[in-house]
Amino acid sequence: MKPILPSPTPLQTEDEIRMVKEYLVLVVMLDLLEIEVRKLKKLRSGDLRTSRIYIRKLRGIQSGLPKQLHTLHRNFKTHGMRIIEMNRAKGYIDSRYLCRGYEYEMMLQGDTVRAEIEVKLAEEFGVDLAAEYGDDEL
Known part of the structure; x- marks a missing residue:
């Protein structure tokens, strides 16, 4: 009679x-856009005369993120x-999450x-990141 071995933890699918990665990126992006809008509002009274246009575009992008997060939650x-826990520190994001009853961890570097x-913002602005730029434009 063969001993009954516990089944190994099932692997997560690529999807x-x-x-999980998309969720973490969207949460950070939501905060980042808020910071960018605040910075642009400070510039509004200064040198940047077109800041209102940038603010509207960023707010438009920002307003679409909760819907994407809701879809991810579904x-x-x-x-x-x-997602059980998400910790943001300088240089990385660490998260713990459950998937089909098993606990996993994901760490993403800030870069x-x-x-x-x-990439997401470039898509929203219609900017082709694959196009060649001079070193001073990067």
Whole structure:
């Protein structure tokens, strides 16, 4: 008679990992946009004469993020997932989450989050990041 071994922890799907990463990036992006808007409002009385346009665009992007987060929460529920804890520190984001009853951890470096946010913002602004730029424009 063979002994009954406990089953190994099931692996997460790529889609489930992507959803957690996207959630973390969107939460940071929401805060980042608020900070950017505050900075632009301070500049409004100064040198930047078109800040009102930038503020409106950033507010428009910002207003769409809660809907994306809500959709992710629905998908989390479908996959039996939930974020347990999220800690932001300088240089990284650390999170713990449940997926189908098992606990996992994800850590994203600040550079990764920044790059993901830049890609999302470039899409919103219609900027092609793949186009070649001079070194002084990066």
